[in-house]
Amino acid sequence: MKFEEKTVDKKLLYKGKIIELNLHRVKLPNGKESSREIVNHPGGVAILTYKNDDTLIMVEQFRKPLEKTILEIPAGKMEKGEKPEVCGRRELEEETGYKAKTFKYLGKIVTSPGFCDEVIYIYEARDLYKGRNDIADEDEFINLKEIKTDKIKDMIKSGEIIDAKTVSSFMFI
Amino acid sequence: MKFEEKTVDKKLLYKGKIIELNLHRVKLPNGKESSREIVNHPGGVAILTYKNDDTLIMVEQFRKPLEKTILEIPAGKMEKGEKPEVCGRRELEEETGYKAKTFKYLGKIVTSPGFCDEVIYIYEARDLYKGRNDIADEDEFINLKEIKTDKIKDMIKSGEIIDAKTVSSFMFI
Numbered sequence: 001m002k003f004e005e006k007t008v009d010k011k012l013l014y015k016g017k018i019i020e021l022n023l024h025r026v027k028l029p030n031g032k033e034s035s036r037e038i039v040n041h042p043g044g045v046a047i048l049t050y051k052n053d054d055t056l057i058m059v060e061q062f063r064k065p066l067e068k069t070i071l072e073i074p075a076g077k078m079e080k081g082e083k084p085e086v087c088g089r090r091e092l093e094e095e096t097g098y099k100a101k102t103f104k105y106l107g108k109i110v111t112s113p114g115f116c117d118e119v120i121y122i123y124e125a126r127d128l129y130k131g132r133n134d135i136a137d138e139d140e141f142i143n144l145k146e147i148k149t150d151k152i153k154d155m156i157k158s159g160e161i162i163d164a165k166t167v168s169s170f171m172f173i
Numbered sequence: 174m175k176f177e178e179k180t181v182d183k184k185l186l187y188k189g190k191i192i193e194l195n196l197h198r199v200k201l202p203n204g205k206e207s208s209r210e211i212v213n214h215p216g217g218v219a220i221l222t223y224k225n226d227d228t229l230i231m232v233e234q235f236r237k238p239l240e241k242t243i244l245e246i247p248a249g250k251m252e253k254g255e256k257p258e259v260c261g262r263r264e265l266e267e268e269t270g271y272k273a274k275t276f277k278y279l280g281k282i283v284t285s286p287g288f289c290d291e292v293i294y295i296y297e298a299r300d301l302y303k304g305r306n307d308i309a310d311e312d313e314f315i316n317l318k319e320i321k322t323d324k325i326k327d328m329i330k331s332g333e334i335i336d337a338k339t340v341s342s343f344m345f346i
Contacts, residue, residue: 003235003242003314013187014194016210019288021187021194026237029314036237037189039212041288062176063286064199064209069176070286077287107330109337111284112291113236113243114250115192115214120337141176141202156344157280164282164293167341171329 003029005036018042018077041118045088046075046165048106048124048173049096051146057096058152060143071145071155072163075120076137084121092125096144097133100125106172111164122169149173176202178209191215191250214291218261219248219338221279221297221346222269224319230269231325231339233316244318244328245336248293249310257294266304269317274300279345284337295342322346 009025020040028034049057062069076091078084085103093099106122147155155161156170182198193213201207222230235242249264251257258276266272279295320328328334329343 003316005235005237016196017208019210019212023189024237028312034312035190037192038238039192039289040238041285044287062178063283064178064197065211065213065288065290066283066286070283072286107332108335109340110236110239110243110335111337112214112289113239113245113336114217115238116212116285116289117238118285119335139201139207143176153344159280162281162283162292163286164284164337164341167282167344168337170344171326171340 005029005034008033037115039112039116039118041116042078042080043084043117043119043121044075044077044165045084045091045121045123046073046169047088047092048122048169049074049092049098049100049128050124050126051128054150055146055148056152057098058145058147059095060145062141070163071147071161071166073166073169075165085123088121088123088125093131094135094137095140095142096128097131098125098128099131101127101129106169109165109168120165122165122172124172178202178207181206210288212285212289212291214289215251215253216257216290216292216294217248217250217338218257218264218294218296219246219342220261220265221295221342222247222265222271222273222301223297223299224301227323228319228321229325230271231318231320232268233318235314243336244320244334244339246339246342248338258296261294261296261298265298267310268313268315269301270304270306271298271301272304273298274302279342282338282341293338295338295345297345
């Protein structure tokens with residue numbers, strides 16, 4: 001069976017720096033109407049960043065929504081009209097100070113398809129070399145850590161790493 | 174280094190059926206101020222649902238934010254004050270019509286820590302038996318599919334399955 005929900009009315013509730021919130025009135029497959037709260041997000045790119053064959057560069061960052069510092073692979077939002085690979089290479093350099101000779105697309109994920117359209121494209125970066133280190137986002141405060149991939153797998157299974165893009169990216173290794 | 178962003182002011186922008194949107198004025202580690210758009214979500218539970226040792230029950234569902242039908246493991250939102258296991262058992266029965274003799278916690282993920290506080294708890298359900306099949310959410314239209322775990326892994330790697338909670342759950346298998 002094919003289901004669909006057609007928008008019969010749409011109201012922009014909020015347009016912010018990063019997200020937009022829209023309330024859709026939709027027609028359900030059974031003919032009834034319902035509402036859907038939808039967060040529109042520009043999407044992002046996350047990068048499995050290989051310092052060498054068995055070690056990744058990870059980013060430790062305070063995440064305000066969780067009121068907690070967590071460990072993630074380097075990642076960032078796409079700017080308007082920016083292609084995923086361009087975004088990924090930019091974010092890699094901004095967050096780690098490295099550029100990559102090898103930059104390969106692995107797959108994509110949708111983070112919260114029930115209420116949000118965010119897509120994260122996952123890449124792997126290898127053969128790193130020093131780029132600029134003066135281009136970090138001035139609103140962003142991060143610590144870099146080099147961690148072995150086997151250790152990261154253990155940290156995922158033990159619950160020390162909970163970030164969905166980081167956990168998901170390991171399915172592409 | 175420990176970083177933190179203290180809220181100095183907070184404004185509720187929207188309180189909906191499912192999500193709430195708050196704009197925080199925060200003090201950054203460098204003393205400057207910035208704003209953070211934060212979506213508050215009740216969180217949810219996702220269930221690796223074993224029909225037998227090598228086959229999962231999957232849910233195909235139209236996701237309005239993506240304007241697309243995608244394949245996911247059974248999952249749902251927590252009701253106010255509901256414990257994750259209670260939510261998981263309820264959603265399992267609502268979506269698949271099954272109850273489970275074995276219901277085991279595997280881990281949790283945060284889906285979009287940059288702007289949203291959603292946490293998804295991941296469980297595995299085994300030893301299924303028929304529950305009620307008249308309690309489905311009336312706003313929800315789903316198709317159930319039984320798919321072998323090896324096939325699901327292939328579908329993740331090939332990009333046919335992109336749902337982050339589904340992809341992440343396979344790191345706990």
